[in-house]
Amino acid sequence: MSEAALEEVSVLSSIYCGDGEFELLHQSADGVTVQITSSVLGGGGVTLLFHLPPSYPLCPPDVSVSSTALSRTQCQSIRRHLLHQAASLPPEAMVHQLMESLQTGSILLRQDNPSELDLWVSVLSLDHIRSRNRYVSLLERWSKQLQLSGRLILGRNILVLLQGNKANIKEFCCLLKTVKVDVDSSGRKCKEKLMKVLIETPVFCSGSSLQGFVVGECSSLSQLRAAFEEVHLGEVYRDIQPSLRD
Known part of the structure; x- marks a missing residue:
């Protein structure tokens, strides 16, 4: 200590x-x-x-x-x-x-919209990961703190797949854009300003099998599709496919 x-x-x-x-x-x-x-x-x-x-x-x-x-x-x-x-x-x-x-009341109490308490899935697209150990460590810690399940998928497309409370997912995205998680091409610490939310949708069935936070690699779109189908989110993949790099 x-x-x-x-x-x-x-x-x-x-x-x-x-x-x-x-x-x-x-x-x-x-x-x-x-x-x-x-x-x-x-x-x-x-x-x-x-x-x-x-x-x-x-x-x-x-x-x-x-x-x-x-x-x-x-x-x-x-x-x-x-x-x-x-x-x-x-x-x-x-x-x-x-x-x-x-x-002092700087943190205000509020009641979340009841619809935000349902199970949601979000897919985030990241521009780059240079400081891999630090970046992955922060993503894992935030997902645990915010009680989210997810996947970090590395490859030509760098994706973060999150599942959980909608408000917690939004908090995760806010952290990603406001905390210095990576380094730029000059080696200076930087925020993830180029992160994009490809999809944010409620889960209407209990089929999704996301658990914990897992890091994996997919070198092709076929592997990426298989990774989504493995956790029963093939429909989500089809929705985001037009936004992905070949």
């Missing part, structure tokens, strides 16, 4: 020093988990678990949110906003900053 993380835990325990506000739940080689119980502006009490990985603050914390005063949808909304904000912040101590944005 980095000295920065341990120092932040000490600072947090001093700031959130009220009865039941702060608790160090876990500390090991896998990282540190702290619990902070506070209040959301106009929303009542909320408990947040921050897991600081060994590489923190170079990597942002994972967050879980629970509350007896807020709905499950509201807690999920808070979590999405916190994860997005954490991913966009500089690599430095950030838990207190996240808590402040929550307590």
Whole structure:
């Protein structure tokens, strides 16, 4: 665990020093988990678990949110906003900053459109991947944090196939365009500004078998079609085929 993380835990325990506000739940080689119980502006009490990985603050914390005063949808909304904000912040101590944005109302509570809670599939087209390890690591982490299943398909066409809650897919796309995920031709870190959404559609049957986040390669359109058919999304492939490179 980095000295920065341990120092932040000490600072947090001093700031959130009220009865039941702060608790160090876990500390090991896998990282540190702290619990902070506070209040959301106009929303009542909320408990947040921050897991600081060994590489923190170079990597942002994972967050879980629970509350007896807020709905499950509201807690999920808070979590999405916190994860997005954490991913966009500089690599430095950030838990207190996240808590402040929550307590001051910078993160607004909202009810998602019920249709967005259904299962959706989206296919994203990426322009390039130069820093493969970093890029893939971020995509895997975001899909896990946002509870999305997916595939990264490499080849002449670089595609990200996502399945899950529509709002979470939109959050994934927002992260992709606002966080520096790759490097440009000069080796400078850059954002994925050229990402395109080829299709975004609800799944009307339970046939799709996407699980976890898998990275694969397809060197031809026939292999790409087979990859979609393997997870029972052949119709999605037919819809996006006109946008693909031969």
